[in-house]
Amino acid sequence: MIITILALVSIQGPILAAADKALQFGATTNDYMKYYPNMTPFANAFSACTWVMKGRVPPSVWHAPIILDYHTNPVHNIHELLMTDNGGFNRLFNGMQFDGNLGSSFSAPVGTWFHYCVTWSSSSNMQRIYYNGAQVGIAAMPAGSTLTPGGVATMGNRRDIHSYYPFGGKISKFNIFSREMSAADVKAMSDAGVCSSIEKERFGDSRALTWEYILGQPKTGNVVAQDVDTCADEEMKEEIERLQKELDEAEQALKDYKAACEEAKNSLRDELNTTKTAAAEREAELEKEINSLKEQLEEAVKQQCPGEGIWTVPNKVIGKKINKKQLKRWKKAGEKELVRYLSSWKGARLTKKLAKYIECFETV
Numbered sequence: 001m002i003i004t005i006l007a008l009v010s011i012q013g014p015i016l017a018a019a020d021k022a023l024q025f026g027a028t029t030n031d032y033m034k035y036y037p038n039m040t041p042f043a044n045a046f047s048a049c050t051w052v053m054k055g056r057v058p059p060s061v062w063h064a065p066i067i068l069d070y071h072t073n074p075v076h077n078i079h080e081l082l083m084t085d086n087g088g089f090n091r092l093f094n095g096m097q098f099d100g101n102l103g104s105s106f107s108a109p110v111g112t113w114f115h116y117c118v119t120w121s122s123s124s125n126m127q128r129i130y131y132n133g134a135q136v137g138i139a140a141m142p143a144g145s146t147l148t149p150g151g152v153a154t155m156g157n158r159r160d161i162h163s164y165y166p167f168g169g170k171i172s173k174f175n176i177f178s179r180e181m182s183a184a185d186v187k188a189m190s191d192a193g194v195c196s197s198i199e200k201e202r203f204g205d206s207r208a209l210t211w212e213y214i215l216g217q218p219k220t221g222n223v224v225a226q227d228v229d230t231c232a233d234e235e236m237k238e239e240i241e242r243l244q245k246e247l248d249e250a251e252q253a254l255k256d257y258k259a260a261c262e263e264a265k266n267s268l269r270d271e272l273n274t275t276k277t278a279a280a281e282r283e284a285e286l287e288k289e290i291n292s293l294k295e296q297l298e299e300a301v302k303q304q305c306p307g308e309g310i311w312t313v314p315n316k317v318i319g320k321k322i323n324k325k326q327l328k329r330w331k332k333a334g335e336k337e338l339v340r341y342l343s344s345w346k347g348a349r350l351t352k353k354l355a356k357y358i359e360c361f362e363t364v
Helices: 002-012 183-192 211-215 229-304 324-332 336-345 352-361
Strands: 021-025 033-035 045-053 066-071 081-084 090-092 113-121 126-131 134-140 152-155 170-177 207-209 223-227
Touching (some): 021 211, 045 066, 081 113, 090 126, 113 183
Antiparallel strands (some): 021 223, 033 152, 045 113, 066 081, 113 126
């Protein structure tokens, strides 16, 4: 049955939404994206969060694979927001506090997904860096800082495209929220996993720059949208688990139905046995009553006819009238019993009832 379920899932295949897509970047200077996002919602607070998979190991922490470089100043190293996959640079408002300091925190090996967030607000005035749901860096920003809109976002390299910084890895679910996420929010996002929809379902009200928007932006070189293999596997696993659960429930329902049928059958068998027993008892009672009635009938017959007569009235005389002339004929014919038993009934017509009476009471 499990094989059948697997076959069904493999034939149909899981249907992946945009949320289950990743962008795979090549590892050359030709592979990047440039677009002009609306950054106005993030002037006073934001949280930039994404799932990242490293695709290469740079020769040094300074050759950091760049995920996002948001620029408003034409000077190449003035970064409003800079995010890298090895912790080499985590700049906000071109602050360099974290340069080269977080490499050990970004320890995920190549080919492994990890969660990465940068948060800030003008009220806290703190830049916080999160790796897999844990805060790994915090720094105060200059007073009065705001995120400037109207810039260009480069993904997969620096704004001016440099051979040190090709990304070469994958990103998924890169969203920028218009508020400073709490540590608990960031941890919840990380704990939910790369295949969840928590960014949209739980934090959708503040998701101002969306992953769906980024997926639709122009791509240069080898930048390809693809399914997140982990999500396909997880969705297939979930589908198998769902089908297995339905199968288990159906088998349990069948088992319960069979048990109910067996119980009903046993109940009917018990009822039948009880009915048979009652019928047998009633049959015995009726047989006893019949025998008793037979005995009573025999007794009544005996009382009606106390004995078996020694003579039986011949059928030839039934219906005749007993008179003197008839008696003489019987006497002359030698019919002694007729004369003997019927003489006292002279003048009567010999009916069957009278004949029976004579046989029962006058011939014993």
